Amino acid sequence: MSEPDVENRINGLLKQMSLEEKTSLLHGNSKFNTAGIKRLGIPRLHLSDGPHGVRRETEEHSWGPVGWEDDYVTYLPTGSALASTWNPALGRLFGETLGAEARHRNKDVILGPGINIVRTPVCGRNFEYFGEDPYHVGKMAAEVVRGIQNNDVAACVKHYALNNQEWNRGWVNAIVDERTLREIYLPAFEETVRAGALTFMGAYNRFRGQWCCENKYLVNDILKGEWGFDGVYLSDWGGVHSTRDSALNGLDLEMGTSDNYDEFFFARPLREAVEGGEIPESVVDDKVRRILRVMARIGALDPATRKTGARNTAAHQKAVRAIADEAMVLLKNDGVLPLDIHKTLKLAVIGENADKKHADQGGSSAIRALYEITPLEGLKRRGGDMVKITYVQGYRDTGDAAAFEPIGEPYVQTVDPKAGVRCWKVEYFNNRDLHMPPVTVRYEKSVDFDWQERSPAPNVSEDNFSARMTAEIKPTASGTHHIGLTSDDGSRLKIDGKVVIDHWGDHGEEQKDARVELVAGQTYRFEVEYYDSGKGAMLKLGWVTPDSSAADPEVVFAAALEAAREADAVLVFAGQNHRYDTEGVDRRDIRLHGRQNDLIEAVAAANPRTAVFIISGSAVEMPWIDKVPCVVQAWYAGMEVGNAAAGIVFGDVNPSGKLPITFPKRLEDVPAHSIGQYNDQDCEYREGLLVGYRHFDTRNAEPLFPFGHGLSYTKFTYGNLKVDPATLEVRVSVKNTGARKGKEVVQLYVHDVQSRLPRPVKELKGFEKVELAPGETKEVAFRLDERALAFYDADANRWVVEPGDFDILVGSSSRDIRLKGRLAYAGRKKGPL
Structure with missing residues (x-):
């Protein structure tokens, strides 16, 4: 159906509705559904968490599970893991998989992706998010949105905007200057609008003193005005604080936690406000149009022709494995990995995360996974009879x-x-x-x-x-x-x-x-x-109790050291779990909990062939980094994490992940904590544009691992950089000079040589993942647009690109720049950026 036909159909339905019927569509009528209008053939709208798998089915009017035995789903890698692939094609595959599963569970809206910028590593929800750079986040998120919506399911991009911490998220007031808002915190959201996102979720927090669900500037002026978003702006659950301001300032759909649905702000109070002349009925009509428009675009008004989806298929499990393979980041490797499966007769596997499952935790993103292969299980499967594996937990998480x-x-x-x-x-x-x-x-x-x-x-x-x-x-x-x-x-x-x-x-x-x-x-x-x-x-x-076998932590600690001494190689699976990486709570620090740091250092001293895998959703401190020869950041990589880890360990997979965030040495090195504010009231983002690598590179501060970093089992060389100022095209040749096939992420950064406003020393404006056989060379091409050269002028309230020279920096990370060229930009032609 063409867009004009859709609009005509919507107008026809709207004319037949009473005010009460109209407002019935604008608020929840159960925990995850809205009401329909049966006489007009308008169905209920079924929403569901979450960003990396469809939430288990809940009861209509409580948060308890229904108790179905068929609501198992595919557990996809979380947002930080997906982002580490730096592969938009895998973002599309992720979205296709999630959308198909949601459709098979009869969902209309899936509440994801979550794309808030990672401002601080302690944010409890970073594991759901895509990283610290707006360009990288936007490109990955846009493909997820396209994939979801290709399955007749609406993506819900969240949390708009500035939900950069969980600490007091329902009250904290983000105070951000206009340029920082436009250059750091909004571009990824804008990119998903360009990708056709059908719904947005408002954040719990305030921005400049006004709740995000009733923030006129964010919603009416920018999202719906400047960007032309014509879909539905819905609240996070319980995130609405008013009727009049929310209605007039852009909120379309209120979702809540109470089961007294007629008392929602957009139920009886909204009807009465319209009847009393406080709110024009045309405002309600616009909201209804948006909801019906989304329904029409996903086929909900024509169920006979709608896609049916699929769930728990072999193809979906293969997709999870493909993403997990490319998500794992080889941070350091002094010749430990890969292990030769024919020479590693005895392998010690140590750490709680070697045998811990994570799917059904973390808050609203928790799911009921069809299965989850732990690293220990994956290693045993791959090692078979050839490798004798000894598992020792090594420590007790007394905080668990x-x-x-x-x-x-x-x-x-x-x-x-x-x-x-x-x-x-x-x-x-x-x-x-x-x-x-x-x-x-x-x-x-x-x-x-x-x-x-x-x-x-x-x-x-x-x-x-x-x-x-x-x-x-x-x-x-x-x-x-x-x-x-x-x-x-x-x-x-x-x-x-x-x-x-x-x-x-x-x-x-x-x-x-x-x-x-x-x-x-x-x-x-x-x-x-x-x-x-x-x-x-x-x-x-x-x-x-005193007679418990777990009572003496020294016993399990000593057992780990004994296993390490007797093994040919050691794998330590350390990190966090969803007691720490979770919705609603921020971490208090970025240290590994329990005695993990002591254990890692002691194990590495006992056996020099030690590799540490960190399972976490964000950065952690590594005070032992100089004493450990090999470290892999494994994230929460979904139901195939164990098989993917085994593939990395034994060399079946050549690691190709890159960090989507900077790993600091200490929390106090992070600009949100050293320059800006991190509190639960009026939180000023004083660091401005200097978020993540923009801070570390501009201030020449030393991170633990830089943004974009990730090693391989092979080597890549760069050459033959070409820059065309007329077309803004950049070309570079990349060669695999090693003995293994591998994938490299070629990253393009731009430096404005001279600007009337201060700018970060470099900013990511392009990336491409390329696979190369040993000895093979490929040319990688980037086509920049003028926005890539621009900054936001808050005084003029527009994007500005100035004539002049720009350095084109191409490399393997923000700190590993291999080639440098110069682009002489002649000036902007007419038209908005």
Whole structure:
């Protein structure tokens, strides 16, 4: 159907609607769906997380899972992993896979990709995002959008805009100057509009004091005005704060967390505002048109002709493997990798992340994966009978609730009076201060709850509730008991009336622990108090007893060193997990948790053939880097991560990933922390344009690893640089001078030799991934546009490109520039940039 026909159809439907029917389309009518209008043949709009796989099916009116057995999906590599491929074709494959799976699950809108610029490595959601450079992020994200929407599913680009931290994301006010906004934080969003993105999601945070879901400048003036976006601008869940301002300033669809749908700002309050003359009905009509336009473009109004999608296919699993293969970044390699599978008879595999699965964690992006092959499993599959693998965890993550055994039988002595079994007594209150009487009393076998955003028990509200858990506990061993209490929001533990752990206050999922001397056979009264303030709830109490095999961390540490000494080679799988890389919470630092740093250094000293794989969503400190010969950044690489890691280890795959972010040596080296502000109130981006490599290269500061860095098992040489000032075309020859086939990412940076405004010393304006056989040479061509030479003039409120000389820098990373040429730009012809 042509666009004029679509618009005529929309106008015809709109004329038949009452005001109540119109507004019914503008807000959620369940957790992830809107209402339809049956008499007009308008269906419900079905939305779903997430950016690297379709979320498990949830109940209509609560956050609990439906309990289906057929909502398993393909677990794709996360955003930071995809971005590390520097391969837009894989971005398209990623989008095609995600779109097909979403369509097969009958989804209309998939809530991704997330493309906020990585301003600080501590942002808990960096694993979902694509990096620090707007050009690179935009090119990768645009292909993801095209791939998703080729399957009759709308992509939802998020979070617009400046959602660069999770810390107090619902309140923090981003204060950013106009030039920085335009040159760093908005271009990737603009690129997805050019790619045809059908929906955008507004961010929780404020920008210049105004909520992003009701920010006239961001939405009406820029997104819908300057960029011509004609799709739907929807809120993040619970991100709307007004009716009038949100309606007039560009929000089209309100999604929320409450199940009182008629009280949404865009439900009854919007109807009444229109009826009272406060908001013109034409404003509502425009929103309805946008929603119907999206429905028409994805085929939702004509379901008989719509694509049906596919899920969990061999092709999708192959796609995941292809992306994971190119995502892994070889950061350092002093001859350790690849291992010769015929000569490596004994391999020591060390670290929690060698055998840990990550799919079903991380916040709203968590999914129910069809399978997830861990690195340990992948190595065993590839090594087969040829390699003897010894696995030792090496350390316990005492910051992880899973490291503690739930306190249930045989320790609990309290008895459920109805069932006659030993349980904790749990009292629930519909207030945050445990104010009596309880609305519900239950008995549970242990304190091990992950309520998320649903009611914990009958008659208990989903948010702003509290609970008290009590039990008589009798230890079976005397000595030091290591107790861990993990909660999302406030919790405390009392033993015999004495507060042992106090973690009262609003916070994301965090854990506190204590070591307590207890006597075997003696009974103690344990009392846990908890409250939830909204946006997710969980509570876990556990311990490590003196007679537990996990009690002495020195035992597992020593076992790792012994395994390392006896092995021909060692692989340490270190890094983070989704307790640290997660929605709603920022990391407090970029150090590896637990004793990982000590373990890595000790293992490398015990065996010089040690390679460290870091599984994380963002940068981590590596104080041991000079003592370890080989490091690979493996990210969260999806359901095939284990097979991909094994391919890198044994040389079946030549690594070709490049960093999409700068790895700093220390957090205080990051400009957001050393120059700008990082706080939870009015946060000034004082570093301006100097984000990531723009800071490190302009200030000549030394990073741990630079933006764009990534090694190979082969070598590439560059030559024959040609620059054509008339066509703005750049050509360069690249040759594989090594003995292995490999892929190289050729990166083009531009330096403005003389500008009336200060500019970063170099900026990425082109990249191309090329595959070369040994001895093969290929010519790589770049066609620049004038925007690549321009800066944003805030006084003139437009992009400006000045006549003059520009250095063309071509290389293998932002710090590994191989060739330099000069472009003499004569001047701008007429027309906007």
